[in-house]
Amino acid sequence: MPEIIYHHYAKSTFAQKVRTVFGFKGLAWRSVIIPDRMPKPDLMPLTGGYRSTPVMQIGADVYCDTQCIIRELERRFPEPTLFPGGSEGLAWSLGFWTDKVLYTTAVALVFGAVADKLDPGYVEDRVEHRGGALDIEKMKAEVPQNRGQLRAQLGWVEAMLADGRGFVLGSEPGLADVNVYFVLWMVRRLYPAPDQVFGPFAKVRAWEGRMEALGEGAPTDMTAAEALEVARTSEPEPSPPADSDELLGLSPGAPVTVIPDDKGRVPVRGELVAAGLQTIAIRRQDARVGEVVVHFPRAGFQVFEG
Numbered sequence: 001m002p003e004i005i006y007h008h009y010a011k012s013t014f015a016q017k018v019r020t021v022f023g024f025k026g027l028a029w030r031s032v033i034i035p036d037r038m039p040k041p042d043l044m045p046l047t048g049g050y051r052s053t054p055v056m057q058i059g060a061d062v063y064c065d066t067q068c069i070i071r072e073l074e075r076r077f078p079e080p081t082l083f084p085g086g087s088e089g090l091a092w093s094l095g096f097w098t099d100k101v102l103y104t105t106a107v108a109l110v111f112g113a114v115a116d117k118l119d120p121g122y123v124e125d126r127v128e129h130r131g132g133a134l135d136i137e138k139m140k141a142e143v144p145q146n147r148g149q150l151r152a153q154l155g156w157v158e159a160m161l162a163d164g165r166g167f168v169l170g171s172e173p174g175l176a177d178v179n180v181y182f183v184l185w186m187v188r189r190l191y192p193a194p195d196q197v198f199g200p201f202a203k204v205r206a207w208e209g210r211m212e213a214l215g216e217g218a219p220t221d222m223t224a225a226e227a228l229e230v231a232r233t234s235e236p237e238p239s240p241p242a243d244s245d246e247l248l249g250l251s252p253g254a255p256v257t258v259i260p261d262d263k264g265r266v267p268v269r270g271e272l273v274a275a276g277l278q279t280i281a282i283r284r285q286d287a288r289v290g291e292v293v294v295h296f297p298r299a300g301f302q303v304f305e306g
């Protein structure tokens with residue numbers, strides 16, 4: 001199988017989610033460091049406009065969004081499973097709390113606390129990424145409020161671990177743990193007084209250590225130019241059979257546009273390859289990489305004909 005090529009940067013919180021999955025599954029991967037803000041001229045030929053971090057590439061297949069990336073990793077590398085005890089539905093749905101509410105609360109707290117040290121160019125990019133919905137002055141004023149909000153949610157995590165279990169769903173780690181962990185990883189590293197947040201939660205603190213011990217797998221560096229060359233010289237893989245899709249009523253080959261429904265709302269256009277309950281794949285041509293197939297999740301992404 002072609003190598004896993006991971007486009008990310010060290011400080012990206014969402015990128016850490018997948019790095020922890022690499023560790024959990026003991027995977028080797030190639031690390032391509034991308035800019036932490038626009039422009040990303042060596043990523044756009046692969047994604048067709050999708051700008052968020054991270055992105056995974058395998059040959060000429062490109063996977064956008066951590067939900068889609070992790071689903072593909074579980075499909076290709078089913079052991080050890082991210083879903084011990086049949087926890088798949090619970091883990092994905094927990095991810096909508098952690099990716100949206102928990103993450104947004106954590107970013108508001110951290111950005112508010114370090115507001116005076118943030119690079120204005122970075123803030124400007126993040127305002128654009130959120131479609132204007134990011135107000136640093138408000139975050140600065142609301143640090144105590146957001147600390148309370150975050151601690152209330154950490155209280156739920158402490159309760160998940162209250163009976164002495166090692167991980168969120170029992171004795172085995174899984175995606176449910178990873179979904180919570182990556183957000184706390186960011187708070188732990190960037191919030192200037194982590195004890196104010198983690199202090200009351202002894203079980204969460206011990207669990208953080210167990211999660212960190214999963215590691216990040218075995219990365220080796222790759223340049224962006226090498227990654228583009230891999231895409232150019234590879235063929236997209238045949239897509240797995242699509243689930244039923246009575247909602248779109250589109251046939252393979254139809255022109256479609258896919259766009260995230262929250263952040264980084266850049267439309268990506270292509271030809272429909274396969275649309276299922278949980279993922280959609282579209283084919284695109286690009287002058288630098290030729291034909292690629294770009295994969296997105298369905299949950300959290302809008303799909304339009306045309």
Ligand SMILES: N[C@@H](CCC(=O)N[C@@H](CS)C(=O)NCC(=O)O)C(=O)O
Binds near residue numbers: 038064129
């Ligand atoms: N739903 C996306 C969210 C990704 C996301 O918001 N990533 C942040 C970095 S942690 C981002 O893209 N920031 C803007 C950038 O890197 O250009 C996912 O799960 O991958």
